[in-house]
Amino acid sequence: MLPNVKFCGITRPEDAFAGMAAGADYLGVVLGPSPRRLTVTQATSVVTSTRGVPVLWVGVFIEPDLGGISAAVRTIGLDVVQLHVPVPTGFARDVTRETGARVWCVGQVIEGEVTGLEGHGGDEALDAVVFDASRAGRSGGLGVTFDWQRAKTSIDAWRGRARIAVAGGLNPANVGEAVRILEPDIVDVSSGVESAPGAKEHQRMRDFVDAVRGAHRP
Numbered sequence: 001m002l003p004n005v006k007f008c009g010i011t012r013p014e015d016a017f018a019g020m021a022a023g024a025d026y027l028g029v030v031l032g033p034s035p036r037r038l039t040v041t042q043a044t045s046v047v048t049s050t051r052g053v054p055v056l057w058v059g060v061f062i063e064p065d066l067g068g069i070s071a072a073v074r075t076i077g078l079d080v081v082q083l084h085v086p087v088p089t090g091f092a093r094d095v096t097r098e099t100g101a102r103v104w105c106v107g108q109v110i111e112g113e114v115t116g117l118e119g120h121g122g123d124e125a126l127d128a129v130v131f132d133a134s135r136a137g138r139s140g141g142l143g144v145t146f147d148w149q150r151a152k153t154s155i156d157a158w159r160g161r162a163r164i165a166v167a168g169g170l171n172p173a174n175v176g177e178a179v180r181i182l183e184p185d186i187v188d189v190s191s192g193v194e195s196a197p198g199a200k201e202h203q204r205m206r207d208f209v210d211a212v213r214g215a216h217r218p
Contacts, residue, residue: 003179005209006058006165007200009036009190013049015200020055022205023213026186027055031072032062032084035197036190044076051077058082058104066094073099080104082130086116093125102127104165107158108134112150117158126162130188131155133168143191145169148181155182172207179215187212 007019008028019027027050029043030036038046047057058080061069064087073081081095082104092103107114107129117129133146145168155164163185166178171192179187191197193204 002212002215003166003184004186005212006186006188007190007193007205007208008058008060008167008188009034009194009198010046010200011036011038011042011198012200013046015202015205016046016050016055017053018200018202018205020050020053022202023209024055024205026058026080026188028058028060028082028188028190029076029078030060032060034060040072040075043072047076047078056080060084064088064091066091066098069095070098073101080127082106086118096125104128104130106130106132106167107155108132109146109151109154109168110134112147112154114151114154114158128163128165128186129158130165130167130186131182132188143169145174145178148178152182170208172204172211175208176211176215179212 004025006026006028007024009030010016010027016027029038056079059078060082062084064085069081078101080102084106095103103126108116109131133144165186165188166182166184167188170189175187189208193200193208195201
């Protein structure tokens with residue numbers, strides 16, 4: 001079974017529609033520091049423009065503020081909360097209880113080892129872990145890959161506990177290899193399908209989905 005596709009860093013309705021037309025399962029808006037950052041009002045405008053179309057919206061958050069996250073989920077109409085910061089044990093459960101949204105947390109991959117997930121070992125509310133490259137303590141939006149072969153053992157240890165998502169430097173040319181090596185449930189791309197930060201290139205979005213569909217797992 002091939003992975004779901006998420007196009008992250010959506011800033012314009014036309015890019016959202018292009019992603020859906022290409023076959024995306026998830027679209028993401030960034031609500032923390034980033035060249036692709038949207039305000040809650042801007043994100044609401046983008047998300048509501050797609051109402052009635054079968055796609056799930058992911059909000060990327062940097063601050064573990066339950067009240068702020070809950071308000072944003074309800075205002076924007078998010079289906080998934082993606083947390084790019086270590087959070088206390090049980091935080092994912094609290095988010096789901098307050099909002100009904102699924103929760104994804106980010107595992108930072110550094111030299112083949114995963115960090116940032118210490119509070120989630122037994123968290124049944126965690127829907128997915130997004131494994132992303134990390135540099136200088138920062139993950140997400142870097143546009144760089146991590147060593148998939150070296151990290152495979154650490155990532156495989158999470159199978160059965162949460163769905164596996166892979167991000168970091170993916171593009172139409174390399175996503176097939178990532179799928180074959182890591183066998184993820186979700187692949188997550190932002191800069192790899194852009195002409196500039198926040199401006200998606202629609203042909204590259206289609207090429208990315210085609211590459212995922214063309215990947216053959218061992």
